[in-house]
Amino acid sequence: MSTDTPISRFPVADPAGLPADLAERYADVQERSGFLPNVFAALAWRPDEARAFFAMHDALMDKDTPGLSTGERELIVVATSAANGCAYCVVAHGAIARIRMRDPNLADLVAVDWRKAPLDDRQRTVLDVAVRLATDPAAVTPEDLDRLRAHGLTEDDVWDVGAITAFFALSNRLAHFAAIPPNPEFHLLGRLPR
Structure with a gap:
C-alpha cells in the first residue's frame, strides 16, 4: 500500500491539535507499537466519539x-x-x-x-x-x-x-x-x- 493512500474519506485531525487525553493515549500507542494505527487517526477528528470508542474497546478487550x-x-x-x-x-x-x-x-x-x-x-x-x-x-x-x-x-x-x-x-x-x-x-x- 502506498504511503499516500488516504487514511479516511473524512477529515484527519492534526495530531498537534488533539485534546491532551487523546494525544497522550496516541503517543503511548505509537511508542509501544512503533506506529499509530490508522483507526486512531481516522477517529481523532471526533474526539468525544474516539474516547467512547476506546473506552468500550478497553472494557471488552483488555481482560x-x-x-x-x-x-x-x-x-x-x-x-x-x-x-x-x-x-x-x-x-x-x-x-x-x-x-x-x-x-x-x-x-x-x-x-x-x-x-x-x-x-x-x-x-x-x-x-x-x-x-x-x-x-x-x-x-x-x-x-x-x-x-x-x-x-x-x-x-x-x-x-x-x-x-x-x-x-x-x-x-x-x-x-x-x-x-x-x-x-x-x-x-x-x-x-x-x-
Missing part, C-alpha cells in the same frame, strides 16, 4: 477471564470481521491475536474459515455463536447461550461474546464507510521475533 482470554477475544474480532468483510479489522486484530495467542498462523486460519481452524470445542462454540450473531442475529437462540455456559463461560463472558461481536460490527461498518486501510506494519506483527 482475561477463565472462560475467555484476551487472545480468544481477538479471535472473535477476527472471525466476525471476516464474516463482515472488514479488511482493516481482520488485519489489525489478526496481528493482535497472533501476539496474544502466541501463534503466528491461527488468526489467518480463523479469518479464512474458523470452522477449519485448529480450535478446541470451547473456542469453536464461541466463534460459532459470535459469527451467527454477526451474520444472522435473529438466529441466536437461548440454547446457543447455554452452549457457551456449558463450556465454562460465566454470564459476564457470555455477555462479552455478544458485546464484542456487536461493538466490532460497529467498528467494521465505520472502517468500511471511512475506507480506512490497514497499516502495513500490522502484516508482520506476531509473525517475526521483535
Whole structure:
C-alpha cells in the first residue's frame, strides 16, 4: 500500500491539535507499537466519539477471564470481521491475536474459515455463536447461550461474546464507510521475533 493512500474519506485531525487525553493515549500507542494505527487517526477528528470508542474497546478487550482470554477475544474480532468483510479489522486484530495467542498462523486460519481452524470445542462454540450473531442475529437462540455456559463461560463472558461481536460490527461498518486501510506494519506483527 502506498504511503499516500488516504487514511479516511473524512477529515484527519492534526495530531498537534488533539485534546491532551487523546494525544497522550496516541503517543503511548505509537511508542509501544512503533506506529499509530490508522483507526486512531481516522477517529481523532471526533474526539468525544474516539474516547467512547476506546473506552468500550478497553472494557471488552483488555481482560482475561477463565472462560475467555484476551487472545480468544481477538479471535472473535477476527472471525466476525471476516464474516463482515472488514479488511482493516481482520488485519489489525489478526496481528493482535497472533501476539496474544502466541501463534503466528491461527488468526489467518480463523479469518479464512474458523470452522477449519485448529480450535478446541470451547473456542469453536464461541466463534460459532459470535459469527451467527454477526451474520444472522435473529438466529441466536437461548440454547446457543447455554452452549457457551456449558463450556465454562460465566454470564459476564457470555455477555462479552455478544458485546464484542456487536461493538466490532460497529467498528467494521465505520472502517468500511471511512475506507480506512490497514497499516502495513500490522502484516508482520506476531509473525517475526521483535
